[in-house]
Amino acid sequence: MIFVTTGTQKFQFDRLIKKIDELVGEKYINEKIICQSGFSTYVSQNFKSYSFMNSEKYNGYIKNCDLLITHAGVGTILEGKKYNKKILVVPRMEKFGEHVDDHQMQIAEGFYHKQLVYLCQNINNLYSDINETRDRTFSNYTFNNEKFVKSLENIIGN
Structure with a gap:
């Protein structure tokens, strides 16, 4: 199962949902897709979307999916890495009215360069990027909550 999530920002992400819908409709993707579409307005015809x-x-969908396709939300990426x-x-991207700036590209590039995720830079390459993601071996992310808590305690003065 592929889980697609666009986050909860008050912006549409129709570009991603539409492209996945096309790939499913054209039988390039044959597995089950579940999508959390947020404020997107495009209604998928070929998969279940909430x-x-x-x-x-x-x-639960993140935990049970075989592939996670997501916007560059740090929380979602880290949840995927957890599993x-x-x-x-x-x-x-700002130019598509999907956000106020392109900070998500900077986030995505950071995770990509650390070999934690694969980065889709052109939506027209989504199908090949899906295959590339499946074929790659990624680095594990080390969660260090104890260090974070100690740093936070130092900042707020215990």
Whole structure:
């Protein structure tokens, strides 16, 4: 199962949903797709999509998917890494009205250069990027909550 998530920002991400819908409709993708579409307006014809879902359901789809396709939301990427998922990041872009700037490209490039995710830089290459993501071996992400808590305690003065 592929889980697609566009996050909860008050911007559409129709470009991603439409392209996946096309790939499913043209039989390039034959597996089950579940999508959390957020504020997107495009309605998929070929897979199940929910505007929003509770965190338990959302995290369950991340935990159980074979591939996670996501916007460049740090929380979603880290949740996927927590379960060692293969992650394809498609950053939201300002020029398509998907965000106020292109900070998601910077986030995606950072994770990509650390070999934690694969980066889709052109939506027209999504199908080949899906295959590339499946074929790659990614680095594990080391969560260090104890170090974070100690740093935070130092900042706020215990």
